[in-house]
Amino acid sequence: MADAANEPGQVPGAIGPRRSFLESLEVDTRLLGMIGAFALICLVFQIWTGGLLEGRFLTPRNVFNLTIQTVSVAIMATGMVFVIVTRHIDLSVGALLATCSAVMAMVQTQWVPDLLGLPLGHWAIAPLAILSGLVAGALIGAFNGWLIGYLLIPSFIVTLGGLFVWRNVAWLITDGQTIGPLDETFRTLGGIGGTLGEGASWAVGLALTAGALWALLSARRAKVAHGFPVKPLWAEAAVGLLTALGILGFVAILTAYEIPARVLERDAARAGTVLPEGFTAAYGLPLSVLLLIVVAVGMTVIARKTRLGRYIFATGGNPDAAELSGVDTRLLTVKVFALMGALCALSAVVASARLTNHTNDIGTLDELRVIAAAVIGGTALAGGFGTIYGAILGAVIMQSLQSGMAMVGVDAPLQNMVVGAVLVVAVAIDIAYRRPEVRREVLRFFGFVVAPCLALAFLVSPAFIALIIPAGLIVGLVFYRRGGA
Amino acid sequence: MTVDRTGTPLVEMRNVSLSFGGVKAVDDVSVDLFPGEVVGLLGHNGAGKSTLIKILSGAYAADAGEIHVNGERARIENPRDARRYNIETIYQTLALADNLDAASNLFLGRELTTRLGFVDDARMEAETRAIMGRLNPNFRKFSDPVSALSGGQRQSVAIARAVYFDARILIMDEPTAALGPQETAMVAELIGELKKDGIGIFLISHDIHDVMDLCDRVSVMKNGKLVGTEDVGDVTDDDILGMIILGKKPERAAA
Ligand SMILES: Nc1ncnc2c1ncn2[C@@H]1O[C@H](COP(=O)(O)OP(=O)(O)OP(=O)(O)O)[C@@H](O)[C@H]1O
Numbered sequence: 001m002a003d004a005a006n007e008p009g010q011v012p013g014a015i016g017p018r019r020s021f022l023e024s025l026e027v028d029t030r031l032l033g034m035i036g037a038f039a040l041i042c043l044v045f046q047i048w049t050g051g052l053l054e055g056r057f058l059t060p061r062n063v064f065n066l067t068i069q070t071v072s073v074a075i076m077a078t079g080m081v082f083v084i085v086t087r088h089i090d091l092s093v094g095a096l097l098a099t100c101s102a103v104m105a106m107v108q109t110q111w112v113p114d115l116l117g118l119p120l121g122h123w124a125i126a127p128l129a130i131l132s133g134l135v136a137g138a139l140i141g142a143f144n145g146w147l148i149g150y151l152l153i154p155s156f157i158v159t160l161g162g163l164f165v166w167r168n169v170a171w172l173i174t175d176g177q178t179i180g181p182l183d184e185t186f187r188t189l190g191g192i193g194g195t196l197g198e199g200a201s202w203a204v205g206l207a208l209t210a211g212a213l214w215a216l217l218s219a220r221r222a223k224v225a226h227g228f229p230v231k232p233l234w235a236e237a238a239v240g241l242l243t244a245l246g247i248l249g250f251v252a253i254l255t256a257y258e259i260p261a262r263v264l265e266r267d268a269a270r271a272g273t274v275l276p277e278g279f280t281a282a283y284g285l286p287l288s289v290l291l292l293i294v295v296a297v298g299m300t301v302i303a304r305k306t307r308l309g310r311y312i313f314a315t316g317g318n319p320d321a322a323e324l325s326g327v328d329t330r331l332l333t334v335k336v337f338a339l340m341g342a343l344c345a346l347s348a349v350v351a352s353a354r355l356t357n358h359t360n361d362i363g364t365l366d367e368l369r370v371i372a373a374a375v376i377g378g379t380a381l382a383g384g385f386g387t388i389y390g391a392i393l394g395a396v397i398m399q400s401l402q403s404g405m406a407m408v409g410v411d412a413p414l415q416n417m418v419v420g421a422v423l424v425v426a427v428a429i430d431i432a433y434r435r436p437e438v439r440r441e442v443l444r445f446f447g448f449v450v451a452p453c454l455a456l457a458f459l460v461s462p463a464f465i466a467l468i469i470p471a472g473l474i475v476g477l478v479f480y481r482r483g484g485a
Numbered sequence: 486m487t488v489d490r491t492g493t494p495l496v497e498m499r500n501v502s503l504s505f506g507g508v509k510a511v512d513d514v515s516v517d518l519f520p521g522e523v524v525g526l527l528g529h530n531g532a533g534k535s536t537l538i539k540i541l542s543g544a545y546a547a548d549a550g551e552i553h554v555n556g557e558r559a560r561i562e563n564p565r566d567a568r569r570y571n572i573e574t575i576y577q578t579l580a581l582a583d584n585l586d587a588a589s590n591l592f593l594g595r596e597l598t599t600r601l602g603f604v605d606d607a608r609m610e611a612e613t614r615a616i617m618g619r620l621n622p623n624f625r626k627f628s629d630p631v632s633a634l635s636g637g638q639r640q641s642v643a644i645a646r647a648v649y650f651d652a653r654i655l656i657m658d659e660p661t662a663a664l665g666p667q668e669t670a671m672v673a674e675l676i677g678e679l680k681k682d683g684i685g686i687f688l689i690s691h692d693i694h695d696v697m698d699l700c701d702r703v704s705v706m707k708n709g710k711l712v713g714t715e716d717v718g719d720v721t722d723d724d725i726l727g728m729i730i731l732g733k734k735p736e737r738a739a740a
């Protein structure tokens with residue numbers, strides 16, 4: 001019935017050519033490409049580590065580890081999307097993470113216990129530490145934004161300077177010492193030290209699924225109410241079904257990772273109880289991943305549903321137009337960088353909690369990983385375009401490449417070279433996708449540069465076959481699709 | 486048809502000047518505009534027309550001079566101030582965010598929101614469809630970014646944006662430059678309607694016939710200076726051409 005009601009909403013005269021299956025779904029083809037690339041990477045590493053069924057790459061344990069390793073970069077990458085969309089860049093996020101981490105480590109191990117007299121282990125220590133980190137991050141970010149927005153110093157310069165300044169501020173705060181061990185509650189945000197267990201994980205998964213379906217449905221309702229064209233009901237259902245399967249499948253994998261028996265026994269012994277015979281428990285969703293999910297949903301809502309988000313994209317598309325339309329683009333710059341700073345603080349919580357200490361080199365080179373994640377995820381450096389889910393997927397893809405290569409025994413220097421090359425190649429594919437006039441050049445680039453490099457890499461380490469296959473397939477797909485269009 | 490110019494003017498710009506470096510883009514210019522009046526601004530390329538109206542719309546701050554709205558001194562330091570005085574502008578460069586759709590551009594800076602404070606895209610699109618149905622019934626591309634629109638389609642989005650928000654003072658900087666004959670006629674009709682509602686319009690155009698047809702008075706600029714302001718009934722096309730090219734006031738008016 002709803003389907004019949006929207007038929008008259010079809011704009012008269014707008015009868016386009018018959019739409020293909022993918023067009024009817026109206027999902028971002030770029031997103032599909034990235035999911036495809038990710039699936040291929042997983043598949044290849046899975047086979048390489050022992051075969052489709054026996055492989056070690058897609059085991060619950062490895063998926064779990066991969067997930068918690070991605071969180072810190074992914075959180076910052078969501079903020080970097082806004083920064084890059086407004087035509088800026090932030091090279092200081094790794095250094096900012098270090099400063100926030102240093103502040104939080106000092107607050108929880110020294111300042112709060114010494115100045116407020118709270119005993120170590122007091123429940124209020126972790127919240128106070130996180131709050132002070134967030135304040136520090138937001139203030140530093142806002143300061144960066146002020147230099148950029150009001151003094152008109154290019155963001156590249158401000159944050160390049162910031163990279164030197166803030167990493168060394170972190171060093172000064174801690175006297176260059178490793179600070180730890182961190183508060184026990186605080187450490188639960190690091191990953192394996194704080195997980196939801198089976199029941200709560202499923203509850204979160206179901207809540208997320210319900211939320212996603214509700215969002216799809218209410219968007220459709222709003223369109224129907226105004227008589228706008230909507231996609232066919234089956235397409236809506238298919239998108240909903242795939243989303244639900246994705247969320248619940250992810251939860252299923254994480255809850256399949258069982259806590260090893262010796263860990264359970266140790267915990268039981270510490271609590272002074274005895275483990276029942278045959279007792280098992282699963283890790284489930286880590287708190288850090290829950291944090292990432294909250295950040296992702298929050299940032300997506302900001303991007304799509306708030307004025308702030310609208311102004312961020314408008315400013316990226318045409319700063320003059322935004323200014324003439326009454327957007328205060330200077331203040332907007334401050335807000336965007338303050339948000340970036342606060343997200344650096346959240347990442348600092350996750351990163352330092354995972355290490356259980358604050359270390360001097362925490363977050364080193366993260367700025368590059370974060371920018372790469374956002375760019376691989378489809379954020380255009382020219383500004384105006386980018387998605388939160390894309391950036392997160394970009395972070396996941398980079399992390400799985402790196403972990404996969406480590407598993408199949410590629411040396412660390414080579415891993416980094418591959419990640420760097422993937423960044424450039426991903427952007428080349430993206431440009432070929434958007435700009436038909438350079439497609440021929442990009443093809444040549446693949447023929448004369450990328451392919452020989454891959455062949456060389458294969459000679460160095462046969463493990464690189466893992467990259468050749470997905471790379472070839474992705475490139476083939478892109479050019480096939482575009483060539484046909 | 487004649488405009489009552491006995492009351493207080495809607496807008497008065499008095500002795501306004503603005504230099505870019507050494508270039509005096511606007512040099513001691515005074516113009517005014519009454520309710521229900523269309524004043525044409527004419528002049529060769531680079532005469533300073535756009536700069537003058539950008540001072541009124543808050544895009545530039547004048548070096549010297551005063552702006553009065555409804556007889557009261559107005560402080561217009563940025564585009565937000567201008568909007569507060571119900572001054573709407575269609576810029577020559579259109580000033581659209583290419584990556585956003587028509588509705589997002591139309592409501593940019595003044596988004597409709599839901600009760601929870603989120604932007605209400607569906608309602609904005611509905612409003613956009615309604616007003617575009619009036620201004621440019623052929624317009625269909627509501628869900629594409631405006632980068633996918635033709636020059637004329639983009640222009641109709643810019644016009645819709647200025648008209649939608651109850652302007653009292655409307656500035657049109659070459660609004661018909663990219664429009665086809667049918668759309669141009671539509672804009673002429675629109676100007677007539679807005680006049681009847683008592684809205685004052687500054688119209689910048691290079692088409693003297695357009696100006697003679699649509700305007701009540703014309704102000705001519707040359708090299709940043711005001712050559713003069715004339716009633717269209719008192720001058721011929723040739724008089725106006727002389728003012729634009731030679732910077733000379735018509736004989737009769739000078740006498
Ligand atoms: N942002 C700017 N910076 C420096 N000079 C400028 C700027 N904008 C305009 N000018 C100069 O000011 C003078 C007036 O320009 P303006 O754009 O007002 O002319 P115009 O009368 O609108 O011309 P056109 O008919 O070509 O639109 C020109 O000499 C121009 O070069």
Ligand SMILES: [Mg+2]
Nearest residue numbers: 534535536577
């Ligand atoms: Mg101009």
